[in-house]
Structure formats: C-alpha cells, structure tokens
C-alpha cells in the first residue's frame with residue numbers, strides 16, 4: 700500500500716508519547732493526516748466504536764484510506780517510515796534500531812510513561828509510588844546517558860526511529876519528577892531531537 704497522497708486518520712491522545720510518535724513521523728515525512736482526539740482519561744478508548752476498531756482498547760490507532768487499521772506505535776512508525784531515511788539502510792544499523800525500539804517498549808516506556816502518568820495525571824504522592832518504579836526510571840536514564848556519551852543519535856549518527864520512539868516519553872521526564880540535569884547527555888540529546896522535529900523544548 701502506497702502512502703503517497705493517502706488520507707490517513709490518526710486516533711490519538713495528544714498527551715500520550717506513544718501517540719505523538721506517530722505525529723513526529725508523519726510531520727517529518729510530510730504525510731497528510733487527520734487527527735481524531737481520543738481521551739484515555741475520559742475512557743474514550745473503551746467505547747464500543749473504539750473497541751471495534753482496536754479490541755486492545757489503546758491509542759494510537761491509524762486508519763488508512765483503504766480502511767486498513769494499524770495499532771502499536773512502533774509498528775505504525777515503521778510502516779509510515781518504510782523506505783525513508785528514518786530507517787537505516789545498513790542491515791546491522793537497522794537491527795540496532797530495532798534493538799532500541801524493543802527496549803523502548805519493554806523497559807523504557809513501562810518505566811517513564813507509567814511514572815509520569817501516576818505523578819502528573821493521577822497526582823499520586825511520592826509515598827503512593829512504588830520506589831522500584833522510580834529506581835527503574837533512573838536505571839533507564841543512566842543507560843541512555845551512557846550510550847549517548849560518545850554519539851549524538853542512538854544509531855548510526857543519524858536521526859532514526861530509535862530516537863523518535865525514545866524521545867517521546869523522555870522529553871516528559873520532568874513530569875515524572877525525574878531531573879535530566881543528572882543525565883546531561885540525555886538532556887542534550889532531547890534538545891537535539893526536539894530541534895530536528897521543530898519542537899519547542901518542554902523543559
């Protein structure tokens with residue numbers, strides 16, 4: 700399926716890093732799209748209409764002009780970016796990009812996105828938050844900081860989907876109560892990717 704001139708509708712919550720990943724790629728590649736705001740907090744992912752489109756009850760979801768529907772943020776990014784410079788041409792670099800995409804979903808997002816949600820949206824106090832979750836976030840940021848000591852981008856010294864997936868929640872770290880001043884390479888990288896995306900710095 701060609702994405703050229705295709706009308707595509709993104710069903711997303713604009714407070715969600717997972718949903719913003721889709722916008723980052725579409726905007727960078729100039730892929731025209733409509734955005735339908737779906738509020739997770741208002742339970743709009745649980746309506747019969749939404750569940751008929753994505754039985755997993757999660758955003759983001761993309762519906763293409765031919766009515767095909769795709770969910771899972773990283774799968775959507777990969778589909779939109781097919782054949783573009785956001786996916787490394789070199790096979791090993793491409794594998795490294797996948798390495799970071801899988802790490803993002805298994806280790807990074809379940810830490811930073813969850814802590815941010817609990818603190819910033821559910822307004823949980825520090826005593827209500829599992830200390831192991833905060834420790835996991837610090838470990839994740841330390842690993843990223845160490846990787847970025849010797850490079851400007853996660854893979855191949857060039858912007859790739861790995862950076863876009865990882866920046867989505869890292870740039871909200873302050874809303875999780877995490878101070879990027881302790882992870883200066885990560886902070887500089889966030890600014891770099893925000894600049895590449897034409898975004899104003901959040902913190």
Ligand SMILES: N[C@@H](CCC(=O)N[C@@H](CS)C(=O)NCC(=O)O)C(=O)O
Pocket residue numbers: 712715716717718739744756757758759770771772773804
């Ligand atoms: N692995 C999924 C995670 C999607 C996800 O957790 N979406 C959240 C918003 S960030 C959601 O829709 N939550 C609603 C719910 O689970 O009820 C992805 O990357 O797309």
